[in-house]
Amino acid sequence: MKIALAQLNYHIGNFSGNLQKMLTAVEEAKAQGAELVCFAELATTGYPPRDFLEFDDFVRMAEEAVEALAHAAQGIAIVVGSPSRNPAPEGKDLYNSAFFLEEGRVKAVQHKALLPTYDIFDEYRYFEPASRWQVVEYKGYRIALTICEDIWNIGNENPLYTRCPLDELMPQQPDLVLNISASPFDYTHAAERIRILKANVARYGLPIFYVNHVGAQTEIIFDGGSMVASPNGHIYDEMPYFQEGVRVYELEKVKQGSQQHEQPKDKIPLIHDALITGIRNYFHKLGFQDAIVGLSGGLDSAVTAVLAAEALGHKHVRTVLMPSQFSSEGSVTDARQLARNLGVQYDLLPIEPIYQQFLKTLEAQFWATPFNVAEENLQARIRGTLLMALSNKYGPILLNTTNKSEMAVGYGTLYGDLCGGLSIIGDVYKTEVYELAHYINERLGPLIPKAIIEKPPSAELRPHQRDTDRLPPYEQLDPILYQYIERQQGPAEIIAMGYDEQLVHRILRLVNINEFKRHQTAPVLRVSPKAFGMGRRMPIVAKYLS
Numbered sequence: 001m002k003i004a005l006a007q008l009n010y011h012i013g014n015f016s017g018n019l020q021k022m023l024t025a026v027e028e029a030k031a032q033g034a035e036l037v038c039f040a041e042l043a044t045t046g047y048p049p050r051d052f053l054e055f056d057d058f059v060r061m062a063e064e065a066v067e068a069l070a071h072a073a074q075g076i077a078i079v080v081g082s083p084s085r086n087p088a089p090e091g092k093d094l095y096n097s098a099f100f101l102e103e104g105r106v107k108a109v110q111h112k113a114l115l116p117t118y119d120i121f122d123e124y125r126y127f128e129p130a131s132r133w134q135v136v137e138y139k140g141y142r143i144a145l146t147i148c149e150d151i152w153n154i155g156n157e158n159p160l161y162t163r164c165p166l167d168e169l170m171p172q173q174p175d176l177v178l179n180i181s182a183s184p185f186d187y188t189h190a191a192e193r194i195r196i197l198k199a200n201v202a203r204y205g206l207p208i209f210y211v212n213h214v215g216a217q218t219e220i221i222f223d224g225g226s227m228v229a230s231p232n233g234h235i236y237d238e239m240p241y242f243q244e245g246v247r248v249y250e251l252e253k254v255k256q257g258s259q260q261h262e263q264p265k266d267k268i269p270l271i272h273d274a275l276i277t278g279i280r281n282y283f284h285k286l287g288f289q290d291a292i293v294g295l296s297g298g299l300d301s302a303v304t305a306v307l308a309a310e311a312l313g314h315k316h317v318r319t320v321l322m323p324s325q326f327s328s329e330g331s332v333t334d335a336r337q338l339a340r341n342l343g344v345q346y347d348l349l350p351i352e353p354i355y356q357q358f359l360k361t362l363e364a365q366f367w368a369t370p371f372n373v374a375e376e377n378l379q380a381r382i383r384g385t386l387l388m389a390l391s392n393k394y395g396p397i398l399l400n401t402t403n404k405s406e407m408a409v410g411y412g413t414l415y416g417d418l419c420g421g422l423s424i425i426g427d428v429y430k431t432e433v434y435e436l437a438h439y440i441n442e443r444l445g446p447l448i449p450k451a452i453i454e455k456p457p458s459a460e461l462r463p464h465q466r467d468t469d470r471l472p473p474y475e476q477l478d479p480i481l482y483q484y485i486e487r488q489q490g491p492a493e494i495i496a497m498g499y500d501e502q503l504v505h506r507i508l509r510l511v512n513i514n515e516f517k518r519h520q521t522a523p524v525l526r527v528s529p530k531a532f533g534m535g536r537r538m539p540i541v542a543k544y545l546s
Helices: 015-031 050-054 056-072 165-172 189-204 251-256 267-286 299-312 329-342 352-361 373-394 404-409 430-444 450-454 474-485 491-496 501-513
Strands: 002-007 036-038 077-085 094-102 105-111 136-138 141-147 176-180 208-211 214-217 220-223 227-229 235-238 245-250 291-295 317-321 345-348 397-400
Touching (some): 002 015, 015 036, 015 077, 015 245, 056 094, 056 105, 094 141, 235 245, 245 251, 267 430, 291 329, 291 373, 299 317, 299 329, 299 450, 317 373, 329 345, 373 397, 404 430, 404 474, 430 450, 474 501, 491 501
Parallel strands (some): 002 036, 176 208, 291 317, 291 397, 317 345
Antiparallel strands (some): 002 245, 077 094, 136 141, 208 227, 214 220, 227 235
16 A cells, blocks of 8 residues: 655644645655555644634635545545544544545544644644543554654553543454644754654654644744654654655555654754744735845844745845944944845935934933933834834834743844844844854854854944843853753753852842843744743743742
């Protein structure tokens, strides 16, 4: 039997578009001789549909998409993920289901049993878990049909769950496992997925066919990486990251395990490609074309501008240089050079006259007070206002350039440099931004001027300012932030690792008291195991470490 994995980029709620993609993939799979084609979890709706699932009309349109796919299941069987209604009055109204379609009808439906409700996942809000399992017989084979998380509780060892779907299916003696997934990207997850597949193969001795989403849905990015595992424990094939595609596999060859192929999993290239995908899909799925970026001459805005130009094309990126009296000549020169290197439009809008007018207006209120953060933030807010004015006038979407280190400790101005429709590097620590800059220059040539990479980081909002005036060096800051944010380690645990006690308490306090800023910023493209936004839900008015 030949089995096709269709790794596609779905669009939440775009039922006609998603259906057309799948119908095209069905024909492509048939042309390659496939007898079964598999689409991902909730492929009809896109993932995650969230509260759209509470609309009866939304669910009805998903049902119509399944019906249309069933009509197309002629000479080829189709597996597709879609919501289905729970006929019982008790429990949630819907199941997260896998439909097995054959010869114009729904042959079988298997519901998802393990409903993740952590980090970015909130499936138990909408779905009832499965309590029954049944293999599907097709072409003389017995197929164990599973959905994403259902293969992540190997031998019932995951403390989040009490049942193991594949253990439940084994007495029915399946010949292979199909898993349809919606497994979001972070830079560790591709390796973790392979570990899980290999562990399942080691336990059950069955070939596994695993299909995933690709593309981005606002902040959540899917890398694809659909794969096939052989009973000998090898990954027979892993499909490309961040690319759509249909691949057909001969079951008997997979069972023999005669080949082994995995994609490279280097962290910075993965982050780079994920960010490109996130930008491109955010714009294209919302019908936008153009972006605008404030270029300061610093590293963060430089990396953001390069990523935007790569994702959207240089003709669709506009940059704005807004020097003040505190901006160094080098910053202006470097920003100009970067814009020229990228071939993007740039405007020069000096803000000192506007800034002086603000100070004159506030003269009575600011009289006899020292220069402080108020005067600094005025400059950032002037820049934000100018960028938003150009955005409103001409339509480009403003991209936020704040990195994760700054966002963590509140080193950004609300309604100023925190403005934007999408946060590009808000899940990338400053030390990782440097790595991205080097990777970009190695891959694309010296786009980012050397001076931008080598200069000491500075907001340039007062004379001779450096980030280290208020923050520890990023080489010290980022590891502590990582332990607190990604690994959820408290101060005692972090101090026990050898970090300075006063520094740890200072940094963690900054993270907590600046939660209110993060609640008001743009969606952050998620590339780490724990990003700011929907995957990290913290109260604003909390006492912990304050």
